[in-house]
Amino acid sequence: MNLEKAGGRICSGKRASLPAARPFPVIQKVMASMAHLQKEKLQLQEELLGLQEKLAAQENDELSLSLQLQGQVETLKAKVLEQAQEIGRLRSELGGTDAEKHRDLLAAENERLRQEMKACEGELRELRRQQQQQAPCRDCHHLQENAGLQEQLSQLQREAEETRAKLVELDLEVQQKTNRLAEVELRLKDSLAERAEEEERLSRRLRDSQETIASLKSQPQQIKYIIKTVEVESAKAKQALCETQSRNQYLQEQVGMQRQVLKEMEQQLQNSQKTEAQLRAQIVMYEAELERAHGQMLEEMQAMEEEKNRAIEEAFSRAQVEMKAVHENLAGVRTNLLTLQPALRTLTHDYNSLKRQVRDFPLLLQETLRSARAEISQAIEEVHSTNRELLRKYRRELQLRKKCHNELVRLKGNIRVFGRVRPITKEDGEGPEAANAVTFDTDDDAVLHLLHKGKQVSFELDKVFPPQASQEEVFQEVQALVTSCIDGYNVCIFAYGQTGAGKTYTMEGTAANPGINQRALQLLFSEVRGKAADWDYTITVSAAEIYNESLRDLLGKEPQEKLEIKLCPDGSGQLYVPGLTEFRVQSVEDINKVFDFGHVKRVTECTNLNEHSSRSHALLIITVRGLDRSTGLRTTGKLNLVDLAGSERVGRSGAEGSRLREAQHINKSLSALGDVIYALRSRQGHVPFRNSKLTYLLQDSLSGDSKTLMMVQVSPAEKNTSETLCSLKFAERVRSVELGPVSRKAELASWPSQEQLEGDSPGSAATPGRGHTSHSPGQLSSRSASIRRKLHTSGKLRSVPL
Numbered sequence: 157m158n159l160e161k162a163g164g165r166i167c168s169g170k171r172a173s174l175p176a177a178r179p180f181p182v183i184q185k186v187m188a189s190m191a192h193l194q195k196e197k198l199q200l201q202e203e204l205l206g207l208q209e210k211l212a213a214q215e216n217d218e219l220s221l222s223l224q225l226q227g228q229v230e231t232l233k234a235k236v237l238e239q240a241q242e243i244g245r246l247r248s249e250l251g252g253t254d255a256e257k258h259r260d261l262l263a264a265e266n267e268r269l270r271q272e273m274k275a276c277e278g279e280l281r282e283l284r285r286q287q288q289q290q291a292p293c294r295d296c297h298h299l300q301e302n303a304g305l306q307e308q309l310s311q312l313q314r315e316a317e318e319t320r321a322k323l324v325e326l327d328l329e330v331q332q333k334t335n336r337l338a339e340v341e342l343r344l345k346d347s348l349a350e351r352a353e354e355e356e357r358l359s360r361r362l363r364d365s366q367e368t369i370a371s372l373k374s375q376p377q378q379i380k381y382i383i384k385t386v387e388v389e390s391a392k393a394k395q396a397l398c399e400t401q402s403r404n405q406y407l408q409e410q411v412g413m414q415r416q417v418l419k420e421m422e423q424q425l426q427n428s429q430k431t432e433a434q435l436r437a438q439i440v441m442y443e444a445e446l447e448r449a450h451g452q453m454l455e456e457m458q459a460m461e462e463e464k465n466r467a468i469e470e471a472f473s474r475a476q477v478e479m480k481a482v483h484e485n486l487a488g489v490r491t492n493l494l495t496l497q498p499a500l501r502t503l504t505h506d507y508n509s510l511k512r513q514v515r516d517f518p519l520l521l522q523e524t525l526r527s528a529r530a531e532i533s534q535a536i537e538e539v540h541s542t543n544r545e546l547l548r549k550y551r552r553e554l555q556l557r558k559k560c561h562n563e564l565v566r567l568k569g570n571i572r573v574f575g576r577v578r579p580i581t582k583e584d585g586e587g588p589e590a591a592n593a594v595t596f597d598t599d600d601d602a603v604l605h606l607l608h609k610g611k612q613v614s615f616e617l618d619k620v621f622p623p624q625a626s627q628e629e630v631f632q633e634v635q636a637l638v639t640s641c642i643d644g645y646n647v648c649i650f651a652y653g654q655t656g657a658g659k660t661y662t663m664e665g666t667a668a669n670p671g672i673n674q675r676a677l678q679l680l681f682s683e684v685r686g687k688a689a690d691w692d693y694t695i696t697v698s699a700a701e702i703y704n705e706s707l708r709d710l711l712g713k714e715p716q717e718k719l720e721i722k723l724c725p726d727g728s729g730q731l732y733v734p735g736l737t738e739f740r741v742q743s744v745e746d747i748n749k750v751f752d753f754g755h756v757k758r759v760t761e762c763t764n765l766n767e768h769s770s771r772s773h774a775l776l777i778i779t780v781r782g783l784d785r786s787t788g789l790r791t792t793g794k795l796n797l798v799d800l801a802g803s804e805r806v807g808r809s810g811a812e813g814s815r816l817r818e819a820q821h822i823n824k825s826l827s828a829l830g831d832v833i834y835a836l837r838s839r840q841g842h843v844p845f846r847n848s849k850l851t852y853l854l855q856d857s858l859s860g861d862s863k864t865l866m867m868v869q870v871s872p873a874e875k876n877t878s879e880t881l882c883s884l885k886f887a888e889r890v891r892s893v894e895l896g897p898v899s900r901k902a903e904l905a906s907w908p909s910q911e912q913l914e915g916d917s918p919g920s921a922a923t924p925g926r927g928h929t930s931h932s933p934g935q936l937s938s939r940s941a942s943i944r945r946k947l948h949t950s951g952k953l954r955s956v957p958l
């Protein structure tokens with residue numbers, strides 16, 4: 157009840173402080189569980205009481221029933237006694253046989269009564285069964301136990317009852333048998349007495365008769381008659397005596413039998429008494445068991461009661477603890493509430509202000525959007541103007557760059573000459589002929605010295621690659637030229653030199669170590685990729701061969717067909733080769749395919765490739781066309797990679813026929829190339845491009861602001877020194893063509909022919925140039941260094957003394 161009070165207090169407390177809040181759920185739960193437990197306890201107590209009452213009523217019923225039965229048994233016993241008496245009376249009246257008949261009747265009556273008793277017992281059992289069936293609340297655990305115990309009790313009682321009934325039956329039987337025995341004894345005594353009386357009477361009558369006979373004998377006639385009568389009567393008496401004797405005999409037999417029966421009955425009685433004693437002991441035992449079961453049931457009920465009380469107490473104490481915790485919680489909540497109230501006030505305030513802000517937000521947003529739009533469009537405008545400005549600057553820069561480049565080219569000369577010395581190979585053989593005749597200047601990579609006929613001749617070029625220089629190193633020096641064709645410049649790279657000096661190696665290289673051709677294309681691809689954001693580029697390649705002054709397409713379907721170089725009909729003055737195949741290439745795989753294709757053509761057309769290739773000029777023409785997407789600017793740059801025919805002097809050895817013709821063609825074309833380069837470098841008004849197919853074809857790529865690189869290949873072997881000397885002379889002459897006014901003066905000067913080159917001997921000073929002048933390495937390096945310094949400081953090339 158404390159709980160209820162506490163719950164009430166909590167609820168009222170809540171109502172006082174939190175009128176709108178719901179009742180505290182924990183208190184409600186505890187109160188509900190307490191009420192439930194209380195109700196359960198009451199219910200159990202009621203059930204217990206009901207059960208006890210039922211048990212008592214049942215016991216009372218059983219007692220009254222047993223009393224009733226006992227009464228019935230008593231009356232039956234009285235009846236039996238009465239019947240026995242009646243039997244005795246009848247026996248005494250009717251004699252043995254009738255008495256026995258009556259006894260049978262009585263026995264039947266007895267049997268009927270027994271049946272009645274059995275029926276009564278059946279009724280009793282039925283009654284009990286009904287009581288058991290009416291037991292309420294079957295599912296209850298206690299009731300089930302109780303029912304079990306009741307069942308046990310009733311079982312024991314039934315057994316006791318049965319035992320009692322058996323006892324009564326046995327009593328009855330004993331009684332009957334005793335009665336019958338008494339009867340039989342009585343009848344026996346009666347019969348004996350009767351027989352004694354009869355004997356007495358008969359002996360008396362015999363004596364009377366004998367006396368009568370004796371008296372009659374004394375009265376002859378009468379007496380005789382009387383005797384006769386007596387004799388007759390005596391016979392009758394004798395017969396009667398005999399009958400009586402036989403009857404006596406029968407009765408004696410009967411007595412014997414009855415005695416036997418009596419003995420048996422006595423035996424039976426003894427047995428019955430024993431059984432009775434046993435049954436009584438059993439009854440006592442059953443009763444004790446019953447008592448024990450009853451006690452056990454009471455104990456269990458007690459224990460259950462205790463357990464229930466304990467559970468109630470535990471629940472109560474738990475509820476109290478929970479209540480305490482709830483109280484504490486409540487106190488905490490109250491304090492929290494007190495502290496939260498100001499926060500709530502600020503939150504409400506914030507909420508209201510936020511609500512106001514949200515209400516104003518669309519307007520604010522529109523305004524912000526408007527201003528943002530204005531800002532963005534302004535920024536876009538600014539960016540546009542900046543872009544325009546940048547574009548303008550970029551174009552200006554481009555022009556400036558081109559101008560600077562042109563200036564640089566003008567200063568440096570747009571024709572550059574490199575020398576490359578191949579290593580001594582197996583083909584050079586052994587011995588003094590294969591000895592190395594070329595040395596280098598460790599301080600100046602533009603100088604090399606050739607030991608020719610015991611004299612050292614020094615040459616200065618733009619750059620000299622020693623035998624150990626790798627393909628990569630060579631290409632590094634070349635790549636600036638290659639990339640300039642992306643910017644729209646035309647570039648020519650020539651490999652010049654005698655057969656076997658390494659021209660093809662430098663230009664084509666090997667599969668594992670490719671030369672300028674393949675590297676140039678790879679570089680172009682990567683450069684183009686880098687510019688792909690602003691530029692669209694297409695790269696196409698053509699491959700051609702000039703043999704005996706006829707041009708052939710190496711990628712065409714008809715390689716034997718001779719192609720012509722023609723002027724563009726648009727009047728631009730540009731040249732083009734109708735029918736020259738152009739392949740668009742996009743990857744290294746494409747290049748390889750093109751090269752393989754070109755090689756196959758050359759191989760199938762020629763019986764001896766090496767021989768043939770050394771007698772023809774091989775051209776790889778790469779065209780790079782670009783479109784600047786932002787400016788619409790279009791550029792076209794051409795990169796001509798030329799593996800020239802061998803420069804060796806064949807004609808001198810008196811070659812004839814086709815060999816001589818080949819030699820003449822080669823000589824002519826190489827001289828023409830020299831002439832053109834000379835004319836270009838000396839800025840002559842007329843450049844004799846048309847003197848050979850090669851120069852005519854490359855006219856575009858040699859004139860204007862085009863760039864040319866002459867890679868002069870030489871062999872270091874002692875046996876090749878004269879050819880090496882020729883090649884180096886050619887290189888130095890190309891390189892040392894004077895620029896500026898002096899060169900203009902020399903407009904009509906002609907490039908020395910191959911023959912002239914042959915004729916030059918070191919130190920002869922017959923022709924201009926200093927290639928044939930012999931210098932000590934020290935002298936030369938200091939001289940070349942001074943030339944360079946002058947070039948750098950003056951900003952333009954000065955005339956070099958010839």
Ligand code: ADP
Binds near residue numbers: 578654656662
């Ligand atoms: P060319 O084309 O001038 O007739 P090649 O390029 O065919 O001469 O070269 C002739 C031989 O010399 C080839 O076997 C080549 O591999 C070799 N050779 C040329 N230059 C070099 C070099 N720089 N390094 C190694 N071997 C070279």
Ligand code: MG
Binds near residue numbers: 660661769799
């Ligand atoms: Mg070659």
